[in-house]
Amino acid sequence: MLNEKEFNEYGRQGFTHIPLWQTLTLPDAVEPLALYQALTNQGQDYLFETGVRRQHGVEPALSVIGLPCRERFELGEGYLHHYRDMHLCETWETDDPLEVLKILQERWSVPEISALPEFAGGLFGYFGFETTRLIEPRLRRIARKPSGFALPDALLWLSLELVVIDHQRGLLHCIVYGETGVEGDYVRSRTRLEQIVERVQDSLTPSDADKGALSAPIAAREINQFFPEECFRQAVERIKEYIEAGDVMQVVLSRRMSHPYAEDATTLYRNLSRQGTAPYRYLLNMGESQIVGASPEMLFQKRGARVVSRPMAGTRRRGCTAEENDALHEDLLADPKEIAEHMMLVDLARNDLGRVAAAGSVQVDELLTVEQFPNVMHIVSTVTGQAATGTQALDLLKSTFPAGTLSGASKIRALEVIAELEPHARGVYGGSIGYLDFYGNADQAIVIRTGILTDGKLYVQAGAGVVQDSRPEREWQETKEKSQSMLQAAAINPQQPEEAVLCI
Structure with missing residues (x-):
C-alpha cells in the first residue's frame, strides 16, 4: 500500500485519483459469486468475469467485483446526466453525449502502477442498442419505439472500490481510490481499504452457496x-x-x-x-x-x-x-x-x-x-x-x-x-x-x-x-x-x- 507521502507526491504531479491496494494470495476454491454476495449485492454494483480461450476451452481470467458506486452517468438522446449518491448533480443537453463523456474522462488522471491487474478501476456499465441513435444522426429521424424497460440508453458507473481476482496469477487485489484534492482522503481511503480487506478475508472460506440443485423446469405459465x-x-x-x-x-x-x-x-x-x-x-x-x-x-x-x-x-x-x-x-x-x-x-x-x-x-x-x-x-x-x-x-x-x-x-x-x-x-x-x-x-x-x-x-x-x-x-x-x-x-x-x- 502507498504511504501518505507517496500519495501526496502523486498529487503534486497532477494526478487526481490514486489507487491504494492490498494484494492477497488467492486461496483454493474461492467462488467469485459467493464473494460478491458476501461483499455487496446491494445495488449500483456489479460482477464482471472474463475468460481466456485455450485449446481445451475457456479458462477464467479475471473476476471483478465492483462495490457500490457513488457516481454514475446516464446517456440518452439529447442528454447526459451525472448522479452522485443517487442524486442528479450535473446535466448536459447535447446532440453528442458520447463526446461529452469523452471530455469528462479527462477529469480523472491516475498513475499507472504495474502491480495492479488488467482492470483496476474506471467506467463500467453498458451501452444499449439504441446508443446507435447517439452515434448516427440519420437514425434519429426514425420514430422511436418504446423498449419496455425503464433504463437509459447507456449507463456507466465510476468504479473506485473493487475487488479483482486474477485467476491466471492466483492473486486477489482489493483496491480503493483516494482523491488528491480532498483533504484527509488518504486516511479515509486507507481505512476503507482495511475494511474491505477484512471483509474479504472473513469471506474467503469454501462456500456451499453454489452447490444447490437446479430447480425443476417451470411449466405453470406460458x-x-x-x-x-x-x-x-x-x-x-x-x-x-x-x-x-x-x-x-x-x-x-x-x-x-x-x-x-x-x-x-x-x-x-x-x-x-x-x-x-x-x-x-x-x-x-x-x-x-x-x-x-x-x-x-x-x-x-x-x-x-x-x-x-x-x-x-x-x-x-x-x-x-x-x-x-x-x-x-x-x-x-x-x-x-x-x-x-x-x-x-x-x-x-x-x-x-x-x-x-x-x-x-x-x-x-x-x-x-x-x-x-x-x-x-x-x-x-x-x-x-x-x-x-x-x-x-x-x-x-x-x-x-x-x-x-x-x-x-x-x-x-x-x-x-x-x-x-x-x-x-x-x-x-x-x-x-x-x-x-x-x-x-x-x-x-x-x-x-x-x-x-x-x-x-x-x-x-x-x-x-x-x-x-x-x-x-x-x-x-x-x-x-x-x-x-x-x-x-x-x-x-x-x-x-x-x-x-x-x-x-
Whole structure:
C-alpha cells in the first residue's frame, strides 16, 4: 500500500485519483459469486468475469467485483446526466453525449502502477442498442419505439472500490481510490481499504452457496412472446425483398420473450455459470433491475494501441453425442450460406476497425474457426489492428457499434430495417457491456445470451442473420437455440408453448 507521502507526491504531479491496494494470495476454491454476495449485492454494483480461450476451452481470467458506486452517468438522446449518491448533480443537453463523456474522462488522471491487474478501476456499465441513435444522426429521424424497460440508453458507473481476482496469477487485489484534492482522503481511503480487506478475508472460506440443485423446469405459465412466429416469418420475407432490391445485404432480426421469475439475479447467474465458463459473464445490479448474461462474443478490446474484434456468425446446435457434434461442425463449415454471411461480417469488422486504426495495420489473425458453447457452436474470426495516434476507447466504440453480427450490412440501412420491423426498441440487448479504464484501455462484450430481470419477470432476446437464401423457419429455430441457455438457467422449459402478446 502507498504511504501518505507517496500519495501526496502523486498529487503534486497532477494526478487526481490514486489507487491504494492490498494484494492477497488467492486461496483454493474461492467462488467469485459467493464473494460478491458476501461483499455487496446491494445495488449500483456489479460482477464482471472474463475468460481466456485455450485449446481445451475457456479458462477464467479475471473476476471483478465492483462495490457500490457513488457516481454514475446516464446517456440518452439529447442528454447526459451525472448522479452522485443517487442524486442528479450535473446535466448536459447535447446532440453528442458520447463526446461529452469523452471530455469528462479527462477529469480523472491516475498513475499507472504495474502491480495492479488488467482492470483496476474506471467506467463500467453498458451501452444499449439504441446508443446507435447517439452515434448516427440519420437514425434519429426514425420514430422511436418504446423498449419496455425503464433504463437509459447507456449507463456507466465510476468504479473506485473493487475487488479483482486474477485467476491466471492466483492473486486477489482489493483496491480503493483516494482523491488528491480532498483533504484527509488518504486516511479515509486507507481505512476503507482495511475494511474491505477484512471483509474479504472473513469471506474467503469454501462456500456451499453454489452447490444447490437446479430447480425443476417451470411449466405453470406460458412464455410471453413479443414477436410471434408468423409475424417473425413475415419480417424475414420482407428483409429478403429488401435484399433482392439491392437495398441491404443482411439484417439481424431478433425477438424477445418473457416469463415470470421469482428467484434473484445471483441464482440465475449461478445456474448460467454451471453451463460452463464463457469469455464474458456479468451481473449488473441497478437496484430495481438486473442484467445477467454469459456472452461468447467480444465487440472490441483495446490494450494500449492494439485493438481486437472477434466477429461471430454462423450457428449450429450442439450434438447429443460426440459423433453428432462432429457432423454438425463439418456441416456448419460446409454451408455456403453460413460462410458467405460470416465473411461479409468479417469484412464489416475490418472496415469498422479501419476507421480508427493506423493505415495498413488491420489484418485477420484467425479465420473461420469453430468455437463450442453449451447449446450451440459458432464460426469465429479474429480481426486486429493498431489504433491511430490519438484514438480513444470511445472513438473505437463509435466506429464498431453496434456489432455487425447484431445489425447486418450495410450497417446503417440494416439498423433502419430493424427499427421498422421489430416491435420494440431493443434496449440493452445487442449493445455492449464492459469497461473503459483510466488509461484508455477497454474490453466490451456484446450483449447476447443475456436476461433482464425487472418487475418479477425475466426478459430474453435472441436474433438470427437474414440473407438472400434464408429460410424463415430456420431463422426462427436459430433464435430458439440461442435463447435456450438462458431459459435453462432460469429453469424455464424452452419447449413450452409460446403465447403471442404482440404482432407487428
